[in-house]
Amino acid sequence: MSSLDALAAPSAPLPPDVRAAFDEHLARGTAGTSFERALSAGAASRSIGVAFALGYEAALHRLVPSIAPAELASLCVTEAAGGHPRDVRCAFDGARVTGEKRWATLAPIADALLVLAVRGERDGRKDFALVRVPRDAPGVSITPLPATPFAPEVPHAVVALAGAPGVALPGDGFDDYARPFRTVEDAHVVGAVGAHLVVRARALGATPALWSPVLAALAALSAAAALDPRDPLGHLVIEGALPQIEGAMKALAAGPAPELSPELPLLTIAARAREQRTLGAAARWGRA
Numbered sequence: 001m002s003s004l005d006a007l008a009a010p011s012a013p014l015p016p017d018v019r020a021a022f023d024e025h026l027a028r029g030t031a032g033t034s035f036e037r038a039l040s041a042g043a044a045s046r047s048i049g050v051a052f053a054l055g056y057e058a059a060l061h062r063l064v065p066s067i068a069p070a071e072l073a074s075l076c077v078t079e080a081a082g083g084h085p086r087d088v089r090c091a092f093d094g095a096r097v098t099g100e101k102r103w104a105t106l107a108p109i110a111d112a113l114l115v116l117a118v119r120g121e122r123d124g125r126k127d128f129a130l131v132r133v134p135r136d137a138p139g140v141s142i143t144p145l146p147a148t149p150f151a152p153e154v155p156h157a158v159v160a161l162a163g164a165p166g167v168a169l170p171g172d173g174f175d176d177y178a179r180p181f182r183t184v185e186d187a188h189v190v191g192a193v194g195a196h197l198v199v200r201a202r203a204l205g206a207t208p209a210l211w212s213p214v215l216a217a218l219a220a221l222s223a224a225a226a227l228d229p230r231d232p233l234g235h236l237v238i239e240g241a242l243p244q245i246e247g248a249m250k251a252l253a254a255g256p257a258p259e260l261s262p263e264l265p266l267l268t269i270a271a272r273a274r275e276q277r278t279l280g281a282a283a284r285w286g287r288a
Contacts (some may be wrong), residue, residue, distance in 0.1 A: 003036045003222045004215060007198045010043035018053045018153055019106040019109040022072050022086060022267040023043065031068045034062035035191055035225035039218065042192030043199045045055050048249075048263045051149030053194025056105060059185040062225075063177060064114065064169065065128075076101035076159050076176050085174055092117035095138070096163040108144045110135050110175060115166065116173050128173030131166035139164035149262045180229035182277065184211075186223040186238045192247040193267065196216050197252065204256040214248045217241035232281035239278045240266065 014021035025041045032040070039053035058071050066075050079102060081087035092101025096115050108112060113133040120127045133140060141160040148154070169177070194214045201211040224237035246267050253260040275286060 003032070003039060004218060006036070007039040007195055007215070007218075008200050011040065012044065013046050013051065014041070014044045014054075014110055016050065016153065017047050018050055018106070019072065019153070019212050021050050021069075022054060022057060022133060025098040033226070034058045035121070035188060035222055038188040038192040039195040039222075042195035045196050047151075048152060048193060048260065048266060049153040049198035051192040052151055052189055052266060053106060053154045055189035058192070059181065059188035060114070061078060062188065063181050063184050063229075065078060066114065066169065072106060072109060072112040072113055073112045074104050074159075075178070075181060076115045077105040077108065077111050077118040078103045083178075084256055085128070088116055088118055088126070088128070090115060090117040090161065091101065091226070092131050092168065094119065094120040094163060094168075094257065097131050097133055097161045097166045099161055101159040101161075103145070104157050104159045106155060107135075107142050107153040107159050108157045113140070113159060114169075114177070115161065116178050119168070119173075126180070129168040129176075130171075130173035130177040131168050133161065133166040133214065135162050137164045137166070153233055183235050183238065183275075186224075186242075187221050187234070190238065190245055190267065191218055191221045193249075194221070194241075195244065197248050200274045201252055204252070206252070207257060210251050211250055213244040217244035234276055235281040236285060239274070239281075246253075 014024050038055040038058035042051035045051035057072060060075060061067050079087050079089060097115050113135060114132050115131045117129055117131050118126050119129040139162040143155045143158045194217060198214050200210045220237050220241045224234040227234040248285050253264060
């Protein structure tokens, strides 16, 4: 069975609320890969925003397999100065986390926070941990941010941690989690959004010329999602698939689905950073 089969006969629409959609999608089963789950969730989503959120969550479960299927998690990396390692000031003393995170996606509705924090120094560099902190742990304060102009149903927040108890996941918090998540997230989010667009386009009676290129892009993304996220080939495939999905979204917004127009910036978030990663991936691809 192809990973694209969910697009031919999508399940009944999921609820319009992200948390309710996540819970309902979980109740329908967790079979298949994380990418296949992202596709089926996107195909059943009522909006681009819900598709994005469920793709994001599928990516986190791919990156951190220890997250229980029923848990909705939020990756908390960015701080006031940004998301580069030099900008991270949040500290972990081996038991508790102190600091503040900005723009934490899904934090207001999450069960668990995955917090990038500095736990010391190693070889003259910051030593990072990714710390699992329960959403309702003492010392955790979550302040929802105003809704964005696009995908307003996806909540974000400022997360303040005042000695919040947490447990570090195995490995390096940045190299093993925060850095590869950029590629994992791109594959799953773009896949979920693409699946939503195929289903929406077909329901609106759009010709295959509009949505069949998205199927090709999703087939490529399925292969990319199966690779180690450190493999530069995966990032290059994602970058090649993205224009097909952006093109379909623009065509729908200009034609039968003008309500998509405000959502167009969604796929261009962090475009400059993605461009830099693409150049780096191209330079590394094929090297021993």
